[in-house]
Amino acid sequence: MMTVRATAQDARDPLSGVTVADVADPGPPEAGWVPVDVRAAALNHHDLWSLRGVGLPADRLPMVLGTDAAGTDPDGRAVLVHAVLSTPGWEGDETLDPARTLLSERYPGTLAERVWVPARNLVPKHPDLTWAEAACLPTxxxxxxxxxxxxxxxxxxxxxxxxxxxxxxxxxxxxxxxxxxxxxxxxxxxxxxxxxxxxxxxxxxxxxxxxxxxxxxxxxxxxxxxxxxxxxxxxxxxxxxxxxxxxxxxxxxxxxxxxxxxxxxxxxATMGTRDELVAVQEMLVATGARPVVDDVLPLSAAPQALARLAGGDVVGKLVLTVGAPARREP
The missing domain is CATH 3.40.50.720 (NAD(P)-binding Rossmann-like Domain)
Known part of the structure; x- marks a missing residue:
């Protein structure tokens, strides 16, 4: 499967560590995790920090980047991925778990054709949102x-x-x-x-x-x-x-x-809870407001998109698509 990975880290030249490559699907890292076939994934500054060596230890490289995704679960249902991973058995606000992590920090992230996540981290995607819009929500x-x-x-x-x-x-x-x-x-x-x-x-x-x-x-x-x-x-x-x-x-x-x-x-605040992810989607649907998408590009264009993000040449979100032609949002 195609992936966008951090293969090296450089605080001064973070983009030098980005690699787009086909790799084997690693399978579930733990019991209770399910695959999501990614349809769209948004970029975040978290990806650039990982490439600079902040929050991602070098001994975990190569690491698939990305914390945002919308796609389909094994039953074909459209879902959002909640990227805050609490420890099994944790109750309440996931962001307050001292041992919590984000996708792309300890486990492979969302800039790939497929990402594995705990089943509890999936949120049904509302049909009123496009794949690109939905991918903007989780971060x-x-x-x-x-x-x-x-x-x-x-x-x-x-x-x-x-x-x-x-x-x-x-x-x-x-x-x-x-x-x-x-x-x-x-x-x-x-x-x-x-x-x-x-x-x-x-x-x-x-x-x-x-x-x-x-x-x-x-x-x-x-x-x-x-x-x-x-x-x-x-x-x-x-x-x-x-x-x-x-x-x-x-x-x-x-x-x-x-x-x-x-x-x-x-x-x-670091992101939010699964319940808050449900709430923000419901708010957008109820009010008619929509995420601001600057551009939509294919997954293979991730290095160029990350360069735009690093340069500040963005208003809103840059979204990468999988399995669909790229297009610029109106």
Missing amino acids: AYLTAYRLLFTAAALRPGRTVLVQGAGGGVATAAIVLGRAAGLRVWVTSRDEAKRARALEIGAHAAFATGERLPEQVDAVVETVGEATWGHSLRALRPGGTVAVAGATSGAMPPADLNRIFFRSLRVVG
């Missing part, structure tokens, strides 16, 4: 849902600032926030990305670090060092910065005086 849209509605506990009418418009989680937060009745503000260094954010639902767009008209209830933070100070200054007293990434660096000044003096909350 970016699940993470955005958790940041907005679990970590920040936002409700209709509240204001959220989304840092770094254009990224997968940031774009998902715009789409979901607007659909939920939030007032959504965004930032970006790029004027074209600010304009695109307004097109997909943001109420206002600002240059990175720009002073806002008023303080906000919550900030969705996936950029890290470059925007952290602005995120804290943007919050009203008692507000929440919900963190799910640090693409510009993970060691900004903490500014603890501001955090405790203004009673700010800093809440982290």
Whole structure:
């Protein structure tokens, strides 16, 4: 089967370690796992971090990349793959399991013609969503849902600032926030990305670090060092910065005086639960909102797609298809 694997790691040149190759189906790694024939898989920054050597030990190479997929189970049913793997017998929030892992960290990931997952990690795919749209949900849209509605506990009418418009989680937060009745503000260094954010639902767009008209209830933070100070200054007293990434660096000044003096909350999230994946799909179906897909390419074009992701030349999600011709989403 065709796979996209990390065969080497280089912090400065992560793309040098990407290999597209046909390999034998490894079969189930553990009892109770089932195969999913992948129809579409979305790319994430997690794939680039793995190629840089972050979160994926070198002794596990080669490793099939990918945490997002939609496909068919052994009975031919259309499914989404929930990529957060808790230990057998774990009860409750899978992301809180100290021994949990993600697909492509300990077990082969989703950038392949077939992926094996625990049967409990499958979610029925709603027919209203295309394969490409469904493949966007398990990482970016699940993470955005958790940041907005679990970590920040936002409700209709509240204001959220989304840092770094254009990224997968940031774009998902715009789409979901607007659909939920939030007032959504965004930032970006790029004027074209600010304009695109307004097109997909943001109420206002600002240059990175720009002073806002008023303080906000919550900030969705996936950029890290470059925007952290602005995120804290943007919050009203008692507000929440919900963190799910640090693409510009993970060691900004903490500014603890501001955090405790203004009673700010800093809440982290790694993806979300299976129940939240069910909920975000139901939300999209009920509201008519849809994931923003930048482009759809064949699985064999993964190196080029990863290069675009690394270069920041993306608004929304890049999706790879298996067994179907590539096409650009309208």
